[in-house]
Amino acid sequence: MGRQLAFVLALWKTNLLSAMEYRVAFLTQVFGMMLNNALYFVFWIIFFARFEEINGWNLVDMLFLFGVVATGFGAGTYLFGNAVRLSSLIASGQMDYYLSLPRPVLLHALASRSNASSAGDFTYGLISFGAAIYFSGSFGSLMLLRFTLGCLASIAVLISFLVLVQSLTFWIGNTSLLTRHAFNAIVTFSLYPITLFDGTAKLLLFTLIPAAFIGALPAEFVRRFDLLQLAQICAGGAVFLLLAVYVFYRGLRRYESGSAIQVRM
């Protein structure tokens, strides 16, 4: 475990060094993404200026939700940047590199790239969480702990979901388009109050598109401690993680490599 941690830390350090080669591009992407998120949230500010709440959720709940989702999403896709490119890595034969080195292929592949814009999401998430604390008037070290746990669970489910969808590449070929749709769906649904959905739609958000584990559930847990919710987010994270690892490695046996000319960025 310690060996893998040292290896992943070294990878993240190398990613950071690579990003710092182009500081202006890095900062532009960070601030661009923060602005993008802020503009998106303006919609909810306008909405809640007219309606006090929606199915029990108010503006402060939305700030918590955006805090968890953006922080989790930002940290997840910054630290495991290839989670959004796995399909093209598999389809173009770029897994060769990870397979030829003595490290777990999935971990190595995921952590070998950092998205600069994700740092913007991460920063925006922290700001949103700070605003949620300010407007709710509740803060404590336990809330900080719950926020950290909630974000970790959110990251686990998000990355696992992306790995699961893109592992289909091993069976059906390039799934870049499917990945883009799945990515948009998971992000969109995770940023809505869960109380808007019921019946089949809610079931889908806990299974096929597990947005509930990425947004609503951890956000509610951050706001107030609930043992059942803690169990749900931990179980959700663990189940999706194990499933993603299992499916990816099953698919890897079918990997066919490729002969395209490649560059390591």
Added chain:
Amino acid sequence: MPAITVRNLRKTFQLKRKAAGLRGSLRALWRPTYESIEAVRGLSFEMDDGELLGFIGPNGAGKSTTIKILTGILHPSGGEAAVLGHVPWQERQALAFQIGSVFGQRPQLWYHLPALDTFYLFGKIYELDDSFLRQRISFLAEAFEIEELLETPVRKLSLGQRMRCEVAASLLHKPRVLLLDEPSIGLDVVAKQRLRATIQRMNELEGVGVLLTSHDAGDIETLCRRVIIINHGEIVYRDKVSALKRRYLTVKTVDVRYNEQLAPDFSLPGVEMVKVGRYGAKMRFDTRVTPVEPVISGLAAAGSLADVTVSEPSLEDVISAIYARTEV
């Protein structure tokens, strides 16, 4: 014990077939058809510890597929293989600690960073002790003459410089076997020679075994003592490089120039006249049919000699001839 043992290795790929045009695309969407392509057909060979083995063949012969199976990147469809006692596709991680690999078309170095940063990352990947890593980098930097290049971003290096850094990176963990897939691809003559010299030196210094695939017969001729030629996934020739040359370099080409005019009907028995001019001629003969001595005597008897050049076909020509004989 051999470093690499391969027995009846096979690899079949499923290739989707589609007719050209919109109709073909629609048909493939509705009812896709697949064709089995046998990239490797029952290969068997061995490579000794510390040996420099050339593995050559035309495009699509199965060289890279074989190397990818031996590094654990691909699972074979059948057969057996062991590299340093490990079954590559079952013990990939354990094997990767003991072998190094360089794929000419798949760089390992981070493009925007100096090679030194990748070297330090590889130190963590291979769990190398910090002081060992520093010594090793210093040793390889000197051996590969890359001291001045290590702090330059890889994107600013020439292809030859980059390739030397690539091979150095693959040797950081002191592997016992190095698998090189087209390391000289795209390099100019000088860069090729430097790379070959360094690989040879590392083989001599550390006894690292090298399985080398290349399109360039010069790589094989300079580096390897033994060669395996494959075509259509099968071995078509295996022997020492010297034996290959002896066996196939029997055709001699002679360019001759005289101080006086040649007879218009100039010819020699058993010799094919390629071109006959007023003061010289170009001819070809096979030493298995026509011995060298009567040809040289015949040339001397034909007039006052100004110059004679006897040349052999290049190894590339020999290999082309072998490929041509095995075309299906």
